[in-house]
Amino acid sequence: MATKQKHSAKFLSFIVYFVVLFLLWYILSGYLKPLLLFFGLISVLFVSWMSYRARAIDSDTFPLKLLLRLPFYWLWLTKEIVKSGLSTTKIIWSNNYSPELIKIKASQKNSTGIANYANAITLTPGTVTIEVEKNDLLVHALSKELSKDLQSGEMDRFITGLDK
Amino acid sequence: MDNFVNILSMISLVLGSFFIFSGSLGLLKLPDLFGRIHAAGLIDTLGSGFIVLSLILYSGFSLVSFKLLLIPLFLLFTSPVSGHAIALFAYESGLKPKTKVNKK
Numbered sequence: 001m002a003t004k005q006k007h008s009a010k011f012l013s014f015i016v017y018f019v020v021l022f023l024l025w026y027i028l029s030g031y032l033k034p035l036l037l038f039f040g041l042i043s044v045l046f047v048s049w050m051s052y053r054a055r056a057i058d059s060d061t062f063p064l065k066l067l068l069r070l071p072f073y074w075l076w077l078t079k080e081i082v083k084s085g086l087s088t089t090k091i092i093w094s095n096n097y098s099p100e101l102i103k104i105k106a107s108q109k110n111s112t113g114i115a116n117y118a119n120a121i122t123l124t125p126g127t128v129t130i131e132v133e134k135n136d137l138l139v140h141a142l143s144k145e146l147s148k149d150l151q152s153g154e155m156d157r158f159i160t161g162l163d164k
Numbered sequence: 165m166d167n168f169v170n171i172l173s174m175i176s177l178v179l180g181s182f183f184i185f186s187g188s189l190g191l192l193k194l195p196d197l198f199g200r201i202h203a204a205g206l207i208d209t210l211g212s213g214f215i216v217l218s219l220i221l222y223s224g225f226s227l228v229s230f231k232l233l234l235i236p237l238f239l240l241f242t243s244p245v246s247g248h249a250i251a252l253f254a255y256e257s258g259l260k261p262k263t264k265v266n267k268k
Contacts (some may be wrong), residue, residue: 065227081209085183130255
């Protein structure tokens with residue numbers, strides 16, 4: 001039963017992977033002629049088959065649950081980027097440079113989650129993840145305000161919530 | 165209506181340019197490497213983001229806007245990696261940030 005379930009989950013990942021690849025092909029090419037669509041279909045099928053053969057499609061590299069929540073995550077990330085970007089700009093224009101080095105804990109369970117969290121920290125201007133050691137992140141923050149924002153753990157909770 | 169979208173696109177272009185300028189200023193002005201990474205991050209995110217937004221508004225809703233959306237999507241994955249790589253290498257090779265270490 002369990003193996004059957006695993007098998008069907010794998011199949012579902014394969015289908016979703018195929019659809020995403022085909023969408024990418026269409027966006028980049030923009031062709032709607034049947035012949036060219038057919039060629040695109042063949043090349044996408046070939047690439048998905050190769051990825052499947054290379055065992056590149058599994059729940060760790062291609063988490064299905066995450067995929068559905070990704071648009072919300074990007075919207076939220078945009079909000080965070082604008083917020084911290086404004087305070088970084090303020091620091092650059094005023095001569096108020098007092099950086100901090102802080103250690104924070106990541107509460108994510110798997111490596112994808114931690115990588116995601118560290119990436120989100122680095123992506124928001126004003127904070128950079130320097131080192132990752134299991135669940136400890138060493139973060140360089142541009143100001144006290146920004147490091148406090150991070151220590152409040154809002155971001156941590158949000159990204160852990162993505163993976164539930 | 166068309167005019168309104170054009171004005172929005174212009175505003176966003178100016179905002180993007182402003183953030184790129186601020187980032188470049190920070191790159192020159194901030195005293196150490198770790199601060200400069202933040203300035204570069206500002207260019208990568210808000211600068212490129214607003215410029216792409218303005219281009220999307222200007223080109224109208226079509227396939228091109230999706231292509232343009234792919235640019236920030238790829239930056240979303242690549243820019244933190246490069247920032248982290250620079251920071252980690254600087255830290256590992258002994259460059260300490262100009263700050264007190266605040267462990268918590």
